[in-house]
Structure formats: structure tokens, C-alpha cells
Amino acid sequence: MTMVAQRQPFTVRLRHVDRGLLVLLAVFVLCLPLWTGRFYAVDSVEYFAYLPAVLLHHTLDFTEEYTYFDQHNPHAGIAKGLLVPEKRDPVTGRPINVAPIGTAVLWSPAFLLTHVVLKIMGGLGFHVRADGLSVPYTEAVAIASTLYGLAGLLVSYLIVRRWTGVWAATWAVIACALASPVVFYTYVSPPWSHGPGLCITALFIWYWLRTRPAPTVRQWVMLAVLGGLMALCREQLGLWLLLPALDAVVAYGHALRTHDRSQLWQLVRQHALFSLVLALVLVPQFLSYHALTGAYHPSNHVAGKLQAGWWSPHFLDTLIDPQHGAFLWTPVWLLGVLGLGWFWRRDRRMTIMMLVALLAQVYINGSLGPTWHLAGSFGFRRLIEATPVFALGLACLIEGLRPPRPLVGLVCALLVAWNLGLIVQWSLPPRPIQKGLVWQGMLSRQAEVPVQVAGKFNDLLFHRCRLVQNGNC
Numbered sequence: 001m002t003m004v005a006q007r008q009p010f011t012v013r014l015r016h017v018d019r020g021l022l023v024l025l026a027v028f029v030l031c032l033p034l035w036t037g038r039f040y041a042v043d044s045v046e047y048f049a050y051l052p053a054v055l056l057h058h059t060l061d062f063t064e065e066y067t068y069f070d071q072h073n074p075h076a077g078i079a080k081g082l083l084v085p086e087k088r089d090p091v092t093g094r095p096i097n098v099a100p101i102g103t104a105v106l107w108s109p110a111f112l113l114t115h116v117v118l119k120i121m122g123g124l125g126f127h128v129r130a131d132g133l134s135v136p137y138t139e140a141v142a143i144a145s146t147l148y149g150l151a152g153l154l155v156s157y158l159i160v161r162r163w164t165g166v167w168a169a170t171w172a173v174i175a176c177a178l179a180s181p182v183v184f185y186t187y188v189s190p191p192w193s194h195g196p197g198l199c200i201t202a203l204f205i206w207y208w209l210r211t212r213p214a215p216t217v218r219q220w221v222m223l224a225v226l227g228g229l230m231a232l233c234r235e236q237l238g239l240w241l242l243l244p245a246l247d248a249v250v251a252y253g254h255a256l257r258t259h260d261r262s263q264l265w266q267l268v269r270q271h272a273l274f275s276l277v278l279a280l281v282l283v284p285q286f287l288s289y290h291a292l293t294g295a296y297h298p299s300n301h302v303a304g305k306l307q308a309g310w311w312s313p314h315f316l317d318t319l320i321d322p323q324h325g326a327f328l329w330t331p332v333w334l335l336g337v338l339g340l341g342w343f344w345r346r347d348r349r350m351t352i353m354m355l356v357a358l359l360a361q362v363y364i365n366g367s368l369g370p371t372w373h374l375a376g377s378f379g380f381r382r383l384i385e386a387t388p389v390f391a392l393g394l395a396c397l398i399e400g401l402r403p404p405r406p407l408v409g410l411v412c413a414l415l416v417a418w419n420l421g422l423i424v425q426w427s428l429p430p431r432p433i434q435k436g437l438v439w440q441g442m443l444s445r446q447a448e449v450p451v452q453v454a455g456k457f458n459d460l461l462f463h464r465c466r467l468v469q470n471g472n473c
Contacts, residue, residue, distance in 0.1 A: 050104035052132030091294035102232025145195035149186035152198030172395035179415035181379030228281025312366035323436030326380035336390030339397030
């Protein structure tokens with residue numbers, strides 16, 4: 001007699017879901033009123049332009065896309081940044097696009113689904129524009145970025161839970177989401193690379209942790225695909241490949257010390273496979289470079305950013321510069337780094353590897369010459385993808401110090417309030433901190449934020465584009 005297992009009721013299955021994940025989903029939903037599909041920045045246009053140009057027009061000449069967005073938002077600097085003659089590549093004559101292709105790759109399902117829906121609606125007689133450029137397309141990729149950001153936070157939580165309990169991990173991820181630029185680039189201005197970048201970086205770290213120290217062939221292939229997608233989103237994210245690289249150094253050292261030839265050759269075969277798959281994933285990016293610049297490397301506009309030199313003169317500035325330092329914009333990140341001291345007590349090798357990979361992100365940013373400070377952007381957005389490491393450190397700090405739970409909630413609330421105050425100051429005229437933190441009068445302006453928010457509460461909920469410069473939702 002065959003026994004058929006009965007499915008458990010949904011309410012019973014729900015009890016087995018990690019409560020921290022449910023809390024994070026609830027926080028995500030509560031923050032949705034902050035969301036806008038605002039599509040205006042030069043960077044966003046560059047990331048997006050690949051989709052209609054390649055998928056619909058089969059070209060890498062972005063003149064049509066750039067012109068469209070400039071006409072719809074002439075004050076966003078698109079013409080000056082992308083359309084003037086000096087912004088054309090001297091070799092190919094095409095308009096520049098310094099954005100890697102990875103964000104467009106991850107946006108492509110949302111874009112293509114929107115295109116199919118609009119085509120069907122057009123065939124049914126609805127007056128819609130299935131041109132690859134209209135608002136439904138830009139809102140679709142903005143929604144996709146928000147969902148990628150959510151996925152990145154959920155996976156970050158799973159990473160933290162490998163070493164800490166539910167309570168500390170939940171508070172740590174909430175704080176790293178709401179007290180950092182993550183909330184801004186997930187809700188207020190989502191069509192950037194940071195949502196997809198956070199998602200794929202967190203997935204890469206999680207999968208690497210899940211499959212080490214002895215991945216199968218299939219797992220090596222998957223890890224290489226994730227690593228390639230990570231580098232395709234933003235080139236500097238490729239430095240997170242240091243994690244398996246450092247693991248490999250340890251493994252080779254052990255094989256050499258023990259004279260284990262079979263282990264040594266197994267490592268060589270596995271890493272050769274990983275490198276081959278990684279290279280194959282990166283091939284489309286190199287082909288894109290060649291089509292845009294005539295060379296198989298990034299545009300000189302990107303390479304020129306490294307004019308500060310490989311010795312990273314702005315390494316410390318990246319962290320503690322009074323106007324632009326990441327730790328001053330986002331104090332919760334400082335707490336996360338300090339918390340790695342408690343993580344050291346749990347897993348010394350992993351602490352070293354995580355810290356090296358994080359410092360590599362700081363190092364490369366410190367080499368970026370005149371753009372290291374990200375003036376004009378909200379917060380130090382180039383470190384958003386390091387959220388899993390910051391959250392891990394913060395959770396270890398909470399568990400290591402064991403403060404009263406109300407105190408943890410209070411400190412997190414203060415950190416979130418600080419960040420939301422900066423968002424308001426950066427977003428609403430006169431935007432006193434648009435080019436960097438201005439400490440004179442900072443505390444008084446932060447204290448005035450609740451009054452500002454109360455005075456514009458209706459617009460904040462229903463007409464947010466009225467409140468921002470270059471508003472075009």
C-alpha cells in the first residue's frame with residue numbers, strides 16, 4: 001500500500017520559515033511608500049540604454065536613447081554628459097557608454113516582459129508605446145532594481161545567520177538597509193546598478209560559503225557564473241573574487257606542505273574550469289568594449305579615473321573624509337567594521353578574507369582620482385555591495401557586547417533617523433549637502449527634518465517628484 005504524504009497547512013509551514021526573513025519582508029513593504037520610478041541620472045541612462053539598443057535595434061550606437069532621455073529631462077545633464085561631440089569615442093565615433101553590461105543583463109527579463117505585454121496590448125487596440133523607451137519600460141527596470149535590492153538583503157541575512165542568531169542578524173540587516181544608502185537606491189532612486197549589484201554580490205558570497213571547502217564541478221561552474229555576473233554589474237565588484245582566491249591560496253599551501261600531488265592537480269583542474277567559465281561569462285563585456293571603443297578594455301573615460309595612481313592616495317579619505325567619508329555618511333558601516341573584531345573570535349580565517357575583500361573595495365575607490373568622493377551622489381554608494389560584510393560585523397558586535405535589547409533598538413533608530421535626515425537634506429531644496437556633508441548647522445538641520453516632512457507629508461506620499469530636482473517620474 002502506497003502512503004501519500006499529506007501536505008502541511010500553509011500556517012504550519014509558515015512557522016518553519018525563519019522569522020527574520022518575515023520581519024525583513026514586512027519592513028520592505030512598510031517602506032514602499034518611499035518608492036519612485038524616477039529615471040533621470042546620466043548613469044541610469046547609460047545602464048538602461050543597452051536594453052532598447054541591443055534587444056530592439058541591434059546596435060551599440062546609443063544616440064537615439066540618449067536623445068530621448070535628454071528631451072524628456074533636459075536639466076539632467078544628459079546632453080552635456082553623453083551627446084556633445086567630445087563625448088563620442090575618437091576611434092568608433094559612437095557616443096560613450098562607460099556602464100558595464102551586467103545591470104542591463106539583470107534588468108532584461110523585466111524589460112522583455114514589459115515589451116511583450118505592450119505589444120499584446122497594442123495588438124488589442126490599446127494606445128501604448130512599445131518602443132523600448134517609454135515609462136512602462138523605465139518603471140519596469142526600477143521595480144526590478146528594488147526587488148533585486150530586497151533579494152540582496154534577504155541573502156545578506158542568510159549569510160549573517162551562518163554565524164549569529166535570528167535577533168542579532170535581523171537588527172543588523174535592518175540597520176544596514178535603512179541607515180545606509182541602500183534604502184535610497186532601493187526606493188528613492190532605484191534605476192542604478194546598486195540593487196542588482198547587491199543581489200549578485202550577496203548571492204556570490206552566499207554560494208561560495210555554502211559550497212566551500214569542496215565544491216563539485218557543477219558548483220564551480222555556478223560560482224564562476226555568479227562571479228562573472230558580479231563583475232559585469234560593476235567592474236570593481238570583481239574584487240570580491242578575492243574570497244575564493246584567498247581560499248585557493250590556503251588550499252595550495254596545504255597541498256604543497258603535505259606533498260599531496262593528487263590534491264594539487266585536483267585544485268589546478270577545478271580552478272582552470274572556474275577561470276574558463278568566468279572568462280566566457282566576461283566575453284560579452286569585452287566585445288562591448290571593442291564595439292564602443294575599438295579596444296578590448298574599458299573606455300579611456302573609465303581608465304582616466306585611475307589617474308590618482310595605484311597607491312590609492314584617497315584610501316583613508318574614502319572612509320573618514322569630513323565631507324565625503326563613508327563612515328561619516330553612514331556610521332552604521334563603521335560599527336559593522338568594528339564588529340569584525342568579534343567575528344575574529346568565531347572564525348579568524350573568514351574574518352581575514354572578508355576584511356581583505358572589503359578593503360580592496362576601499363583601495364580601488366581611493367585610486368579613482370577626481371571621482372573618488374562621489375560628489376553629487378547620495379552617500380558613499382560604491383560600498384553598498386559590501387552590505388553582507390557590514391551586516392555580519394554588526395550582528396557579531398550586537399552578540400558580542402550583549403547590550404539590552406531596547407538599547408539596540410534605540411541605537412538602530414538613531415542611525416536610521418540620521419540617514420533619513422540626510423536623505424531629506426540631499427533631496428529637498430535647497431539641498432545643502434548635494435556636494436558633500438556640510439557640518440556647520442548640520443545638527444540643527446537634522447532636527448528640522450521632521451518639521452519639513454510634516455509640511456510636505458501629502459507630497460511625500462503621493463507627489464514625490466514635485467520635491468526633487470530633475471523630477472521626472
